[in-house]
Amino acid sequence: MMSEDTRDGAASRTRVAIVGSAGKMGQALIRLVKEDAELELVAVLDQGDPMSALGAYPGAVAIDFSTPAGTLALAETAPGAGVAIVSGTTGLDDAAVRALEAASRIVPVFTASNMSVGVHVLGVLIERAIAMLGPDFDLELIEAHHRRKVDAPSGTALTLAAIAQSARGGDPRLVHGRHPDVRAARGRDEVGIHAVRGGDVIGDHTLLLLGDGERLELTHRATNRDLFARGALRAARWVAGRGAGRYGMRDLVGE
Numbered sequence: 001m002m003s004e005d006t007r008d009g010a011a012s013r014t015r016v017a018i019v020g021s022a023g024k025m026g027q028a029l030i031r032l033v034k035e036d037a038e039l040e041l042v043a044v045l046d047q048g049d050p051m052s053a054l055g056a057y058p059g060a061v062a063i064d065f066s067t068p069a070g071t072l073a074l075a076e077t078a079p080g081a082g083v084a085i086v087s088g089t090t091g092l093d094d095a096a097v098r099a100l101e102a103a104s105r106i107v108p109v110f111t112a113s114n115m116s117v118g119v120h121v122l123g124v125l126i127e128r129a130i131a132m133l134g135p136d137f138d139l140e141l142i143e144a145h146h147r148r149k150v151d152a153p154s155g156t157a158l159t160l161a162a163i164a165q166s167a168r169g170g171d172p173r174l175v176h177g178r179h180p181d182v183r184a185a186r187g188r189d190e191v192g193i194h195a196v197r198g199g200d201v202i203g204d205h206t207l208l209l210l211g212d213g214e215r216l217e218l219t220h221r222a223t224n225r226d227l228f229a230r231g232a233l234r235a236a237r238w239v240a241g242r243g244a245g246r247y248g249m250r251d252l253v254g255e
Contacts, residue, residue, distance in 0.1 A: 014240045015057055016233075017043040017083065019074050020066030025088070028229040029063055039233065051077040058082035061236040064089055068096045075099035079106035084242070086110045086235045088228065090155025101246070110239045110247040113155030115231030119205065120249040122220045123163045126207055129216060130167035138186065138210040139164050139172075144196035145203055152195035156205055164191050164207065 020026045021044035033041045042057045051073045064087040071089045078085050143157040165172050172189045203222040
């Protein structure tokens with residue numbers, strides 16, 4: 001764990017701690033915080049660093065792009081430290097999800113499977129398109145990421161699929177790929193979801209709305225990881241000083 005010295009005039013800045021500092025997102029966040037006069041980097045933590053170090057920075061915001069275990073440790077520590085949470089870690093297990101919920105009763109907790117405002121707008125467009133097109137269009141979601149991504153489907157894909165399920169009404173089934181041993185026509189109550197892994201793809205998400213004689217494709221493509229880091233920093237500024245509770249992109253963007 002490394003701490004950063006407080007700089008002149010830092011009292012008016014949003015104090016930020018980075019959890020998962022050794023990863024690509026952590027490195028992007030550190031670089032962008034240091035370039036932003038409105039932010040103060042107070043601590044960086046990675047695997048093996050004691051989360052208790054956050055106790056020295058009450059009122060700060062911990063930005064988390066780590067692992068489910070890292071998120072769990074942060075969620076268990078932040079309430080006692082008086083530190084807000086902005087978490088973009090995906091693939092969380094039940095223990096981490098429960099810990100974040102418990103933490104939100106004491107400190108503000110902002111979570112999003114994708115910190116891109118554009119992805120949030122994609123979700124809004126999905127809701128509206130499904131409502132306008134009605135039940136006669138089949139829904140298939142395809143996501144692509146780099147070869148090193150561990151969780152599949154991506155957290156963003158699962159979030160978009162949940163939006164599609166809700167917009168369709170009832171409880172349409174999520175179908176993860178289609179194995180050749182399952183010889184059956186596509187059900188009308190399905191939302192298909194498919195994960196592609198390879199190369200250095202940062203993140204592509206497409207919802208296909210497939211009708212008879214026509215189809216629509218709603219797509220978001222990320223071309224630079226900085227967009228996720230900038231979204232997380234925007235969330236950190238927004239959540240700093242707010243009351244306890246659960247927050248997300250809809251609160252940040254206002255839609």
